[in-house]
Amino acid sequence: MKKISILGATGSIGTQTLDILREHPSEFKLVSISIGKNLDLARKMILEFQPELVSVQEYQDCITLKAEFPSIKFTYGVEGLVEVAVFPSADILVNAVIGSVGLNPTLQAIEAGKTIAIANKETLVTAGHLVMEAAEKNGVALLPVDSEHSAIYQCLQGEKEKNIERLILTASGGSFRDRTRKELEGVTVREALNHPNWSMGAKITIDSATMMNKGLEVIEAHWLYNMPYEKIDVLLHKESIIHSMVEFHDSSIIAQLGTPDMRVPIQYALTYPDRLPLTSSQRLDLAKIAQLHFQEMDVNRFRCMQFAYEAGKLGGTMPTVLNAANEVAVAAFLNEKINFLQIEDMIEKALNKHELIKNPDLSIIQEVDKETRQYVNSLL
Numbered sequence: 001m002k003k004i005s006i007l008g009a010t011g012s013i014g015t016q017t018l019d020i021l022r023e024h025p026s027e028f029k030l031v032s033i034s035i036g037k038n039l040d041l042a043r044k045m046i047l048e049f050q051p052e053l054v055s056v057q058e059y060q061d062c063i064t065l066k067a068e069f070p071s072i073k074f075t076y077g078v079e080g081l082v083e084v085a086v087f088p089s090a091d092i093l094v095n096a097v098i099g100s101v102g103l104n105p106t107l108q109a110i111e112a113g114k115t116i117a118i119a120n121k122e123t124l125v126t127a128g129h130l131v132m133e134a135a136e137k138n139g140v141a142l143l144p145v146d147s148e149h150s151a152i153y154q155c156l157q158g159e160k161e162k163n164i165e166r167l168i169l170t171a172s173g174g175s176f177r178d179r180t181r182k183e184l185e186g187v188t189v190r191e192a193l194n195h196p197n198w199s200m201g202a203k204i205t206i207d208s209a210t211m212m213n214k215g216l217e218v219i220e221a222h223w224l225y226n227m228p229y230e231k232i233d234v235l236l237h238k239e240s241i242i243h244s245m246v247e248f249h250d251s252s253i254i255a256q257l258g259t260p261d262m263r264v265p266i267q268y269a270l271t272y273p274d275r276l277p278l279t280s281s282q283r284l285d286l287a288k289i290a291q292l293h294f295q296e297m298d299v300n301r302f303r304c305m306q307f308a309y310e311a312g313k314l315g316g317t318m319p320t321v322l323n324a325a326n327e328v329a330v331a332a333f334l335n336e337k338i339n340f341l342q343i344e345d346m347i348e349k350a351l352n353k354h355e356l357i358k359n360p361d362l363s364i365i366q367e368v369d370k371e372t373r374q375y376v377n378s379l380l
């Protein structure tokens with residue numbers, strides 16, 4: 001039986017991970033979780049799964065839950081995330097928190113020898129070199145949960161890195177894929193949150209609408225697959241049936257397909273290299289779908305993708321700035337402090353202002369992350 005820890009248990013990936021555990025009670029046991037502020041959902045999870053350790057965001061919530069569940073250990077804050085990440089009996093850490101707050105717990109879990117199922121793409125964007133170096137040094141597997149990266153992982157089974165021509169990430173195009181730039185002026189938060197294919201959390205749904213999500217995924221793919229940016233392409237594919245592809249030197253392309261259901265890549269990360277049935281997932285019926293559509297990516301229309309490629313190629317602290325500026329700008333948009341197109345403006349300003357630092361260590365990354373957040377907040 002594999003023992004599982006989850007960072008971000010009450011979020012979209014977290015709850016879908018619990019669906020997998022519920023479907024396979026003899027395969028997995030939940031041992032520790034972190035949650036944010038959703039105490040009602042946390043109570044249900046505690047009653048159902050009886051984890052040994054629960055970390056919450058706020059001290060006060062920790063006290064409240066402790067009184068209700070005296071047999072369970074509670075902790076809180078950023079230190080609490082680390083405690084969950086390194087929980088001694090856990091085999092796999094599912095990192096499903098949002099944002100670069102996931103970086104330190106990931107590094108600590110790697111040091112502790114945990115297998116990492118990584119859904120927290122911001123961690124790889126902000127400090128991919130540190131994460132990959134630590135994983136290699138400690139012989140720890142980083143298993144992608146992001147559907148595109150899981151697809152590529154599956155396409156690469158039994159293949160050699162030297163034979164890869166390029167990676168092709170597919171993109172649904174998000175909530176505004178059919179709008180012109182002009183039509184993006186004045187779009188509302190509610191419209192932006194209405195993703196056509198995937199049910200996801202608020203931050204990633206906005207990232208999909210700006211296309212920053214795909215930009216972050218390009219950087220994520222660069223690190224996970226040790227692939228230069230010139231060999232990572234993005235293709236618009238509005239049905240989200242082909243989750244991504246790999247082209248090889250002999251011109252053969254291998255793709256991974258399925259209905260858009262995040263539980264499939266989550267389960268693959270938990271069962272790898274094995275597979276288990278997933279009875280509740282809808283099977284793909286290609287005859288019924290009949291047609292799939294593809295379109296070239298327009299980087300002038302989606303400037304965030306361009307920023308991500310540029311920041312990724314420059315490397316050093318640039319992706320850290322890209323990510324931190326985006327996190328603050330998206331939060332400001334969700335709080336209706338800025339309009340949709342201002343998200344891009346904020347990120348562009350932060351990137352232009354920053355002086356690149358090469359080969360940053362963890363303390364420099366954390367400092368740049370903090371400075372960038374302060375700067376973008378000062379623009380609001």
Ligand code: MG
Nearest residue numbers: 146147148217
């Ligand atoms: Mg994705």
